[in-house]
Amino acid sequence: MPSVIYHPAYRNYSFGEQHSFSPLRVDIMLDLLESLGHRVETIEPEPATRQDILGVHSDYYVRRVETLSAGGDVPDCADYGLGTPDNPIFPGMDEAARWLVGGALHGARLIWEKGEKRVLQLGGGLHHALRNIASGFCIYNDLAIAINWLTGHGLWVAYIDIDVHHGDGVQQILYDDKRVMTISFHESGQYLFPGTGEIHELGSGAGRGLKLNVPLEPFTEGESYLEVFDQVVPAALRQFRPGVLVVQAGADAHFADPLADLMLATRDYEAIFRRILGWADEFTAGRVLFTLGGGYSFSAAARVWALLYLLIHDLPLPTDLPEVWRSRWSRIFDGQPPAALHDPNPGHAEIPNREEIAHRNRQVAKRLLEAASHYWF
Amino acid sequence: MLVRDIMSSPAVSIPPAMTLEDAYRMMQQKGIRHLPVLDEGRLVGVITDRDLRLATSTFVRSPLSLQGRVSEVMCGEPMTAEAGDPVEDVAFRMRERKIGCLPVMDDGQLIGIVTGVDLLDALLRMTGVNKPSGRLEVRLPDHPGELARLTSFLSHRNLNVHSILTYPEGRDSTRTVLRIGSIETRALANDLRRADFEVLWPPEKPCPR
Numbered sequence: 001m002p003s004v005i006y007h008p009a010y011r012n013y014s015f016g017e018q019h020s021f022s023p024l025r026v027d028i029m030l031d032l033l034e035s036l037g038h039r040v041e042t043i044e045p046e047p048a049t050r051q052d053i054l055g056v057h058s059d060y061y062v063r064r065v066e067t068l069s070a071g072g073d074v075p076d077c078a079d080y081g082l083g084t085p086d087n088p089i090f091p092g093m094d095e096a097a098r099w100l101v102g103g104a105l106h107g108a109r110l111i112w113e114k115g116e117k118r119v120l121q122l123g124g125g126l127h128h129a130l131r132n133i134a135s136g137f138c139i140y141n142d143l144a145i146a147i148n149w150l151t152g153h154g155l156w157v158a159y160i161d162i163d164v165h166h167g168d169g170v171q172q173i174l175y176d177d178k179r180v181m182t183i184s185f186h187e188s189g190q191y192l193f194p195g196t197g198e199i200h201e202l203g204s205g206a207g208r209g210l211k212l213n214v215p216l217e218p219f220t221e222g223e224s225y226l227e228v229f230d231q232v233v234p235a236a237l238r239q240f241r242p243g244v245l246v247v248q249a250g251a252d253a254h255f256a257d258p259l260a261d262l263m264l265a266t267r268d269y270e271a272i273f274r275r276i277l278g279w280a281d282e283f284t285a286g287r288v289l290f291t292l293g294g295g296y297s298f299s300a301a302a303r304v305w306a307l308l309y310l311l312i313h314d315l316p317l318p319t320d321l322p323e324v325w326r327s328r329w330s331r332i333f334d335g336q337p338p339a340a341l342h343d344p345n346p347g348h349a350e351i352p353n354r355e356e357i358a359h360r361n362r363q364v365a366k367r368l369l370e371a372a373s374h375y376w377f
Numbered sequence: 378m379l380v381r382d383i384m385s386s387p388a389v390s391i392p393p394a395m396t397l398e399d400a401y402r403m404m405q406q407k408g409i410r411h412l413p414v415l416d417e418g419r420l421v422g423v424i425t426d427r428d429l430r431l432a433t434s435t436f437v438r439s440p441l442s443l444q445g446r447v448s449e450v451m452c453g454e455p456m457t458a459e460a461g462d463p464v465e466d467v468a469f470r471m472r473e474r475k476i477g478c479l480p481v482m483d484d485g486q487l488i489g490i491v492t493g494v495d496l497l498d499a500l501l502r503m504t505g506v507n508k509p510s511g512r513l514e515v516r517l518p519d520h521p522g523e524l525a526r527l528t529s530f531l532s533h534r535n536l537n538v539h540s541i542l543t544y545p546e547g548r549d550s551t552r553t554v555l556r557i558g559s560i561e562t563r564a565l566a567n568d569l570r571r572a573d574f575e576v577l578w579p580p581e582k583p584c585p586r
Binding site: 020078081084085086128130133135136137165168189190191192193194195196255258259260261348 | 506508509510511512534535536537556558559560561562563564578579580582
C-alpha cells in the first residue's frame with residue numbers, strides 16, 4: 001500500500017489570500033478525490049525540529065525566520081529573501097515550514113525504516129530555498145533535508161524535479177555530494193525564474209557529472225518534453241544506480257499555469273508519472289518519494305495531483321469529474337470548473353514554431369549527456 | 378564597469394631578449410596568448426602567440442628560427458589602457474584597431490592586461506544571473522523619463538532589480554532587459570501592460586481554447 005503523508009497544519013504555510021502559493025490547491029485536490037469516492041487515508045508526521053533544519057540551513061538564517069515568525073523585527077530580513085513580495089512574512093511561518101519539512105522527513109523514514117515503496121507527501125517541494133536565503137515561496141528546503149537523511153542512512157538518491165522552475169536550492173545545497181544525482185527539467189533560465197539550470201551546471205568535486213539540467217524552450221509541449229525525458233532520465237539512472245527516487249512533482253509546467261510558459265497537458269503528466277513509477281520499479285526496487293511543488297492554476301494543479309495519487313495507488317482514472325466538486329469550487333475556477341480529469345484535446349491554441357522548439361530541446365539534451373557522460377566513464 | 382574590474386593583474390611579462398621558443402613555452406605553460414614585453418621595467422612591446430607562429434612559419438619569406446629574439450617580432454609602442462578607463466572605451470579601441478589585448482598602465486608601470494576574453498567575461502557578468510531572478514523585457518519610447526517610469530513602477534512594488542541592460546532599437550525606442558528578484562514576472566507584466574508599457578517578455582500565453 002502506498003503511504004500518503006499529510007497534516008492539517010500544512011494549511012498554515014500560507015503567505016496570504018492573494019498569494020499564488022495557496023494551501024487551497026491541496027484542499028481542492030483532496031476534495032476531488034473524496035468526491036470521486038476515494039477515502040484518502042493519510043499518515044500524520046511530526047514537524048521537523050530546529051536541529052533537522054540546521055542540517056541544511058545556517059543558524060543565523062533560522063534565527064531570523066524564527067524572529068519574524070514570532071512577530072519580531074529583523075531589519076536586514078530582505079537580504080535573506082524574507083519579507084519580499086514573493087516571500088512575505090506571516091505569523092508562525094517557522095513552524096508552518098517545519099511541518100512541511102517534517103512531512104518530507106517522515107516520508108524518508110517510512111522508506112528506510114518501514115520498507116515502504118511509494119510515498120506521497122501532500123505538500124512541500126520547496127526546492128528554491130537556499131542555505132541562507134528564502135526564495136520563490138520557499139523558506140526551508142524540505143527536499144534537501146529529506147535527501148540528506150536518506151543518504152545519511154546509506155541510500156543514494158536520484159532527485160527528479162519536474163517543476164517548471166529550476167530546482168536551484170536542492171542542486172546548490174547538494175552540489176558536491178556524490179551520493180545524490182539531481183535531474184531538473186524546467187523552462188530555460190534565460191526566460192524564467194530563478195535564471196539558473198543551464199546544462200553546464202554539472203556539480204563540483206566528487207559530485208561532478210551528477211547534477212543534470214535540461215533547460216527547455218518556452219512553449220515546449222508534451223511530445224518534446226517526453227522525448228527529452230526519455231533521452232536523459234533512464235541513461236542517468238542506469239549510470240548512477242540510486243537506492244531511492246525523490247521526485248518534486250510541481251504541476252506548473254501545465255499550459256494553464258499563470259507563472260510559466262511550458263505547455264504540458266494532463267495526459268503528459270500521466271505519461272510522466274507512469275514513467276517515473278516504471279523507473280522506480282526498474283532501478284530502485286520501487287522506492288520513490290513524491291512531494292508536491294509549484295502549480296498555480298487551481299484547475300491544473302488539483303487534477304495533476306489527483307492523477308498522481310490515483311496512479312500511485314494503481315486506481316482507475318475517471319473520465320468526468322463529480323458535479324458536487326465542480327459546484328463547490330466553482331467560484332475558485334472563475335465559474336468554469338473543469339468537466340473532465342484530462343484536458344480537452346487540443347487544450348490550447350497551436351504553437352507556431354513547434355518543430356524548432358522540439359529540435360532545440362533535443363540538441364540541449366544531447367549536449368547535456370555528452371558533457372555529463374564525460375564524468376561518468 | 379572599469380578596466381580595473383575586469384583586467385588580469387599582475388600581468389605575466391617577458392624581457393625583449395627572450396627567445397621565441399621560450400616565449401611560446403611561457404604562453405603554453407600559463408595558458409595565455411598575449412605577453413607584454415618589459416625592458417628594465419619599461420613597456421617596450423607586446424607579443425602574441427600569433428606573432429610567434431607567423432614569424433617562424435614558412436608562410437613568410439625568411440622565417441626566424443626558434444632561437445630568434447622577442448624584440449625582433451614584438452609589436453613596439455603598443456596601445457595601452459589605464460585602470461580607470463571605462464570597459465566600453467577599451468572595447469571600442471580594441472575593436473577599431475582589431476587587436477586582442479591592451480596592457481594596463483599606471484604611472485608608467487605595467488599593472489595588468491585586458492584581453493578580448495576579459496571583455497566577454499564582462500558581458501557575461503553584465504547579462505548574467507547571480508541571484509534568483511526572473512526576466513522582464515520592455516520596449517520603451519526613447520524619451521527622457523521613460524526608464525525612470527519603469528523603475529519607479531518596480532520600486533513601488535518593492536521589487537529588486539538585479540541587473541538592467543538597455544540598448545537602442547530602431548530610431549525611436551530602446552529595449553530594456555531586466556532581471557527582477559521575483560518569481561511572479563507574469564503578474565508583473567500584466568500590470569505593466571495595464572499601465573501602457575509594451576512588455577516583450579514574459580509574453581501573454583497562447584489562450585486556452
